[in-house]
Structure formats: structure tokens, C-alpha cells
Amino acid sequence: MKQYLKDIIKCVKCGRCRTVCPSQKVLGWESSGPRGRMLMASGCTCGLEISRGMIDGFLTCTTCHQCVSECPSGADPLEMTRVVRRELMDMGHVAPHQIEMMKRVSGSGNSLGDESPRTSWLDIPIDTGSFDHIYFVGCLASYRQQETTAAIYSVLKQFSVGLLEDEKCCGSPIFRLGMDASELIEHNSYQIKKAGAHTVITECAGCYAMFKGQYEFNVIHLSEFLSDRLEQLPLKRLNITVSYHDPCHLGRFNKLYDAPRTVISHICTLVEMKYSREKAGCCGGGGGVRLGYPELSSTITKDLAANIPQGMDYVVTACPLCIRNLSDIGIKTIDLAELVRMSMV
């Protein structure tokens, strides 16, 4: 850990992050917030004993990025959390949910551990030709939103967007948990090169952030691709009112705020949440928290739900974890892709 000392001591311990961290808001303890994590990382460089409290402290980070966005001194507690998670694993401190996720991804190539074919939603063989743009579907869209995925692909195909012959998980779920995702990155990168693509289109916020940060391809969000072609799309206006929840990995991570709103506003009435864009709440699902600390995760979601305007037909978002967490507490939540599908003529 000593090689990270320069990064750790950027933190001046001002505490700005502790009031925005969703986990610390629920748990209260210093160890459950970014400043505490930076302190523990600092302690690790000088022999601080590894304890249950330390492990829980690092693993309860939802990777929402609020600490990084708010930090006046330019520290990055989020990256340090990922580094320490990896170091802890290297030392043999592996939590059951980390093992579970690794098993799922390495066994089946997807974060759900689903053994069925990834492209079972597709009723025709994959076109293995060459494409400038490829649609990286993602695990949840491949296995849990198949009808929507098929509809979206039918639109994208008209713009000569292809699919990967053998797509696997982008690696985000294990990378954020501190594990090595290089094999998945290599595999998908090979597939993208094989398809001859220079640009990857994703819809899942986790995939988007992973491609932005860890892959060497141009990546755009599905909403960016669609918002540039709205007049050419077979979409009809829907008489519904929705609110949009900015997923952390799309919004704060990558500052992608406008394109989803452009698409939504084209389709139906959009009402903003009280806190949105860079101030948007976290659903509590990221960073392995949904899997490892479900009670904490759900409490954070309830906090977010209080921010949703009354009378919405749906909350629209672009992250499978946000959808699942919000749906679990009874909020009618749909993917942006699903909204597009509903609007298709």
C-alpha cells in the first residue's frame, strides 16, 4: 500500500465527503464513509491490523462517486477503495459475495451466473461481418430484458450496428469489487477488434463506465446514439409522465446527463427529481453492496425514493442495479431502452 501514500494524503480530512456518502448516512460509523476509508488506507501503510470493521468499511462503498465529485482537495477515495479491496483479496480476505460474483462471472461469463446462451433473445444468427459500431448488450439486457433488447437491436441494425460474436460480461461487477477483470477485457477487446468496430454502444451504466475507464475503444451511450437520430426513429409520443434517475456510473462518473433526457423528452413528459444530475442520489446497488449488504442497499434505495416526484407513471433509468433496487421497494422503474421500445410504432 505504501506506493499509494501520495494519493492517500491528498485527503485533508475536511469531512466534506461524509455528508454525501450514502453508506455513511445509513451506517454512521467513520469506517463506512470515504474519509474513514482514506484513513484506513493510510493505516494500512503503517501496519494497521486488518479487522472485520475495516473489511466491511471498504466493502460497503456503493461506488457512487459523490465523494470524488465533492472533494475540494482532489482526492479519490473511490479509487483507493478499489485498490484496498484488491489488496485485501490478495491477502486472502475475501467476502462470500466476492466469491459468489467471481464464480458467476468466471463460470458463465455473466454477472447473473446464467448458463443459457447469451444471445438467446436473438432469433437469427449473429451477423459476423464487419461493423464500425457494435452494440455491447450487457448481462442484464441479455438475460433479463430480452424482449426490449431484441426491439432495440432491431432499430440499431437499421443503422448498420453489429453485435459481438461472443460477448461476455464487461468485467465491471468484479472490477469494482476489487478483482482482476483483465481476462474479460482482453476477451471483449479481441471480439470488438474482430468485428472491426471503432465505437462501442452500450446502454448499461456499469458497462459504459467500464468501457470508458478500462477499454481502449470509443464508447457512446445508447441514448447518445439515439438522440442524434430521433427524427429517423419509428417512435410515437406516449401520454405518460416519468422522472429520470441519473445512474451514478453514467452521471457523476462520466457527466452524461443530457442525452437520456433528450430521448425521454422526445417520447413523453419528463419531470426532474428534486436532486438530479451531479446531485442525484445513489440507488445503493453498486460496488457489490446489493449482493453483499442487501439491508444497507435497500435502506439507501428508500432514501433515493424520497426524491422521486409524486404521480409518476414510471421512473426511467439506465442501470440494471438501479432498476432492480427501485423495483424491489415497489417503485415502477423501467430501463431507458424499455421506454424506447414502448414508444416504437
Next chain:
Amino acid sequence: MDIFDEIKGIVTLNRVSLDPAELYCYSHDASYISSTPDYVVMPHSTQEVSAIVKLASRYRIPIVPRGAGTGLSGGAVPISGGIVLDMSRMNKLQKIDIPNLQVLVEPGLIHARLNSALEPYGFFFPPDPGSSEMCTLGGFIANGGSGMRSVKYGTVTRYVLDLEIVLPDGEIIQTGSMTMKSASGYDLTALMVGSEGTLGIITAARLKIHPIPEARKVVLAHFNDLEAAGRAVPAIMSQGIVPSACELMDSTTIQALNIYDPDLDIPECEALLLIEVDGTSCSIDPDAVDIANCCRALGAFDINIAGSVLEQQEIWKARRLVGAVMTRLYPDKTRVYIGEDIAVPLSAIPVMLKDIRSISSRYNITIMTYGHAGDGNLHTGMAIDILDKYQYEQLKQVADDIHRAALRNGGTVSGEHGIGCVRGTYMKQEHGRGLDVMKQIKKAIDPYNIMNPQKVGLE
């Protein structure tokens, strides 16, 4: 039954910790001081605090109250070990009482959340610290805090009507009342404000609130001479204008802010004065013009007036964060809070600024200077390689010189951050026999010295 078991009997298992990592986290605040507690406890009620304090009293264990741990003087660091009481979960805004111009809060409530809650009623809690977004009201009161609008509205002392205090023997008292004033006996409320947890633990506070002024304007006056900016402050006050805020920033501060938020685009200059006036829309315009003229006469080369709420919000947001922003100016260094809170009489501001420049040259270290010039409170910021022991030692020397210069200029070593365990050395020089009186008060209230020991220079 050991102490841990007894604590568990009071607050349940998930609100007490002796996990080494947790203890390590609670061994720090935002200062450069650290010391490890034996237990951390997170109470939810006054009764729980009282029971824990009674236990601490029985076993003669030190007990250290802590808000958000944003203090800059080591006040929440458990120098003698013992129990750290994390008060941040007692964070309810219990009552907004507009007809009586007051609120009742628990100590863990974040300062900014009080003002957010009051805004729809057209009221605010005027003391306005830079750490508003993160500090708790309990810690703010216990440190005698103030902030940017103290020029006109005064420090927190003026706003505390009544405190619920758990004394060192675990008994609970009220120090004041619901009334706007009281001449009934010793002012225990004033005694507790700024006592830094050495006399008791604040478990509730009744605070006076104020109507939000109808209008505000900010005058931004740029100077090419730091001391001239310093001279402008008493000159403005001498005109009979009482600004709601009057902030000074030197050239280093301006550079740091421009890096942090390039949209601010503050012209590079030796000093910037931010002077806010508030009141009615009729009154603020002539005040702003008078202030601008005064600054121009003293050498300000560029003067702007920010009128829009958004523009003003951006300015104040940046100003609030400036302390930590210094690290962005020197990415390989860390800003250390030391010697950072002196205050001098308004007329001594120019000479104090000159002294700081001289200390900076003598040690060849950049000293960022900014602060609440309107009440003579200057913050100094220094960034060093904190892994370099030599630089650390030198920094302590620099801070010592700054403190002594402040006292020489008729000032104080702390305008608003408190003494904690980093400024106790200067208490005798600053207070003389008064320090002995403080020690006698401490002994009378806390005979076993369990309440936040080794703070405020009392030992």
C-alpha cells in the same frame, strides 16, 4: 462484567465498537493530531449519553464528545484514550418555532441542513462557517464557531438561548431558557459555548434564528497590494457601514480557487476583498456604492458588484471550500491546518498581513492567507510534503511565529476554531491569570478530569 459489556447494556452492540480500524478512524479529526480511543460509542438519546458518562465517571475513563470530526484543533481527538462519543446520530431538528424566533436541535444536526429547513419559512441561522455542509451544530457551538457573516450577525454565542448539558457526573441540566434574554444568575450557556467538551456534553440546543434579509449584494474589489486591501477593511467599517460579510483572499488563494473552479475566473491580483451587504433592496445599493468608492480610494483597481443570487452562491460556495482547495495548487503536497485561525483588531490587519509575509519569506514557504477580514479573523494555509519530517517541524515553527505575531498585535490565537490540543501553549500568554480561573472552573465542574482531558491548555 467489563466496561465493554456495560456499554453494550446501554446502547446495544451495533452502536459501540472496539474494532481496531474503527478506533483508528476515530483517532483523527481534521487537524494533524491523532490519538487512539479505547471505545467508540454512538448514542441516540440524552439518556444514553447520561448513562455512558455515569459509567465513565465511575471508572474515571476519559470521555470525548465528537460531532463530524471536522475540527481543526484536535478538540475531538482522544489524547488520553477513553470513550469517544460520536454524537452525529443525534441529528434531529426537533422543532422550528417561528413565533418565538427559535429552533430546538440535537447536536448532530449538520449546520447547512438547519438553514435548508429554515429557508421556506424565510428565516436563517446566521453564524455561517466554511464547513457548513459538514460540521455539526454541537461541535460548532462547543468550539464557539462563527464564520463569514459574523461581521454583522456575531458569533454563535449570540444565538444560543439554552443548552441541554450532560455534566461530568452524568446529571442533566438546562443552561438557559426559551426567552430571548435572561438576567437570571450566571450565564451558564455562555460558559458552555466554546468550552470544547471540557465541561459537559451538549445533547440539545435552543437557537435563535433571524429573518432572511430581503436582498444581498457582493462587492468584489481587486487590489495589487495585500496590505492596501487590509487597510480597506477598517476604512469601510469607519464609514458606518456594517457589511454582512467581508472576506479577504490573497494571490495564492485566488490561484487555488481558479484551479478548483475555472468558471470563477477571478483576475490574478495580490488581494481580493469580497464584501457582502444585506438589508432591503433600497438600502443595499447605496451601501455597495459607498464600499466600492472606499475600496477604489484605497487602491482597488477593479471593482465588480455581483447582484444575482446565482452569482453570489457560486462565490460563497467557492469561498467555503478554499481551505482544502490549496492542495490542488500543489498536487504533491498536503494542506496542513496549523496556525490557521488567528484574529487581530481590525486596525492591526495590515500589520498582521505584513508579519505573515515576513514569516513566509523567512522560512521560504508559501502562506496562503484568507479569511474573515471584517472581524479580523485571518486564516493561513500551508501545504507541505507531510512525509518529510523536516518540513513538518519547520511548519510548527512557522505556526508558532504566526501565533506569537497575533498576540503581539493585540490579537488571539483562535478566532473561531478553538484551542483543542494544538494551541494550549499560548493560553497563559493570552489570558494570564484568567487561565487560572478557567482551571478552577474546570476543577469545580469536572473534579475527576474525565471530560475531554488535555484540551484548552487547562493542564
